[in-house]
Amino acid sequence: EDQVTQSPEALRLQEGESSSLNCSYTVSGLRGLFWYRQDPGKGPEFLFTLYSAGEEKEKERLKATLTKKESFLHITAPKPEDSATYLCAVQKHGGATNKLIFGTGTLLAVQP
Amino acid sequence: ETGVTQSPTHLIKTRGQQVTLRCSSQSGHNTVSWYQQALGQGPQFIFQYYREEENGRGNFPPRFSGLQFPNYSSELNVNALELDDSALYLCASSPDPGSRETQYFGPGTRLLVL
Numbered sequence: 001e002d003q004v005t006q007s008p009e010a011l012r013l014q015e016g017e018s019s020s021l022n023c024s025y026t027v028s029g030l031r032g033l034f035w036y037r038q039d040p041g042k043g044p045e046f047l048f049t050l051y052s053a054g055e056e057k058e059k060e061r062l063k064a065t066l067t068k069k070e071s072f073l074h075i076t077a078p079k080p081e082d083s084a085t086y087l088c089a090v091q092k093h094g095g096a097t098n099k100l101i102f103g104t105g106t107l108l109a110v111q112p
Numbered sequence: 113e114t115g116v117t118q119s120p121t122h123l124i125k126t127r128g129q130q131v132t133l134r135c136s137s138q139s140g141h142n143t144v145s146w147y148q149q150a151l152g153q154g155p156q157f158i159f160q161y162y163r164e165e166e167n168g169r170g171n172f173p174p175r176f177s178g179l180q181f182p183n184y185s186s187e188l189n190v191n192a193l194e195l196d197d198s199a200l201y202l203c204a205s206s207p208d209p210g211s212r213e214t215q216y217f218g219p220g221t222r223l224l225v226l
Contacts, residue, residue, distance in 0.1 A: 004154075032212045043116075043202050043217035044155070051212065087154055091212065097168030098209045099145060102154030 002027045006088050006103035013110050016077045021106045023088030024070040031091040033071050034100060035064050038085045047073075047086075078110045115139060116205050116218035124224045125193050133188045133221045135203035141216075143209050144186040146178060149200040149220075161186050162209050198225045 003026045013019055025033065032051050036044035048057045050066035057064050061082065063074040073086055085107050089100035115138040125131050137144050143162045147155035157170035161180035175191040184205075190197055200222050204215035 034214065036217075041200070041220070041222065043118075043219045046214050046216060049212070049214055089154070095168065096209060097145070097157075097160040097162075098143070098206060098211065098213075098215070099157040099160060099168060099170070100147075100155070100204075100215060101157070104152070104154045 002090070002092065002101050004088055004090055004101055004103035006086075006106050008106060009104070010107040011109070013075075013078055013108070015079060015110055015112050018074070018076045018078070020075070021073040021086055021108070022070060023073070023103055025088075025090050027090050027092050027101070029093035031093045031098075033066055034089045034091065035071070035073055036087040036089065038087055038105070040085075044087055075108070078108075080110045080112050083108055083110045116203065116216055118201075118203055118218040118221050120221060121219065122222045122224075124226065126226050127193055127195060129193050129225075130189065130191045131193060131223060133190075133201050133203075133223070134185065135188070135205075135218055136185045137203075137205035138216055141205035141207050142184050143206045144180060144184065145204045145206070145215060146186070146188045147202040147204065148172075149202060151199070155202055158188070160209060167209060193225045195225050198223060 035047040038044045048064040085105040089102040117136045145160040146158040149155040159169040200220045206215045
């Protein structure tokens with residue numbers, strides 16, 4: 001069964017304290033892995049797409065990496081405005097749709 | 113901002129009622145997907161519309177139905193509302209269901225069923 005598992009469920013960091021969020025996946029034929037940021041009561045905001053193992057992408061304090069079984073979202077020197085829920089989703093090859101299969105997210109709180 | 117809009121932003125209904133939610137896709141996108149996000153959970157795929165036809169459905173009952181119009185905007189209809197239908201309903205647009213293109217989400221509609 002296709003599955004996406006994110007850990008930890010919640011993470012509290014001090015401003016400037018770097019850390020990583022994990023997304024492990026089990027899917028037959030990965031087309032792409034997506035990271036989104038979601039603020040409370042809002043829609044997910046796109047961050048990154050990764051397509052193949054070994055790929056890395058960066059944006060400001062965030063860096064996403066991909067292996068054959070998992071992805072990491074590294075946060076370097078976070079600021080309070082980075083506080084949000086970070087969602088990971090996968091897209092499979094085949095089928096009629098490009099639907100996303102999401103994990104339950106990691107709730108990140110960055111304290112000043 | 114993504115250019116995907118949804119209305120209304122909030123809605124309160126009672127059990128057994130029917131509701132219609134609306135979504136306008138981003139310019140140039142002909143594919144709209146709907147997701148349900150319960151509190152503390154990740155979004156769950158409801159169905160997808162491509163060129164005015166439903167081309168895929170998740171594990172949701174038939175009382176969840178939809179439409180897509182020639183301008184690619186879309187509606188989600190839910191009949192016989194149940195308490196468990198309380199959630200954030202998200203629509204996402206993308207250029208083509210066969211591509212690896214990113215899906216961009218709207219702000220969502222928060223539905224509360226009493």
